[in-house]
């Protein structure tokens with residue numbers, strides 16, 4: 001059957017591509033008989049960031065189709081530019097995801113200057129609070145008692161929300177992330 005042999009040709013080609021791609025990324029192949037649409041959905045659900053599609057027509061043209069999970073963009077790529085494009089696209093996906101996560105965190109973070117600020121911010125959903133702390137455990141306990149917020153971490157990347165401790169008003173030593181303790 002011509003169709004079968006055609007398909008086998010594509011499959012051999014796909015395995016060659018997989019060998020090439022394994023050198024630059026984690027690559028796997030879906031060689032099942034399922035419909036393309038089904039395979040694409042499966043890919044989505046597994047969270048595969050980049051899908052390489054290859055069919056008889058792509059093979060004739062010496063190209064593959066690249067599909068990004070994060071943006072839904074599809075792009076034809078020549079076999080010559082395969083490794084280079086995939087490496088660049090994976091890097092871009094990484095960068096975009098990191099940026100989005102960072103923005104989400106910033107959106108949820110509030111700067112508190114007083115204990116009242118902390119109380120108010122905590123009444124909003126999923127709040128993370130940045131506030132200055134003097135380093136005294138007594139203040140940490142006081143904040144927890146009054147607001148229900150516990151210190152979550154002292155980030156390496158410090159930022160001066162203010163000069164004084166949110167609790168006692170003495171000079172602050174660290175900027176601390178606070179969040180509700182459950």
Ligand SMILES: [Zn+2]
Pocket residue numbers: 133134135136139165166167168169170
């Ligand atoms: Zn203090």
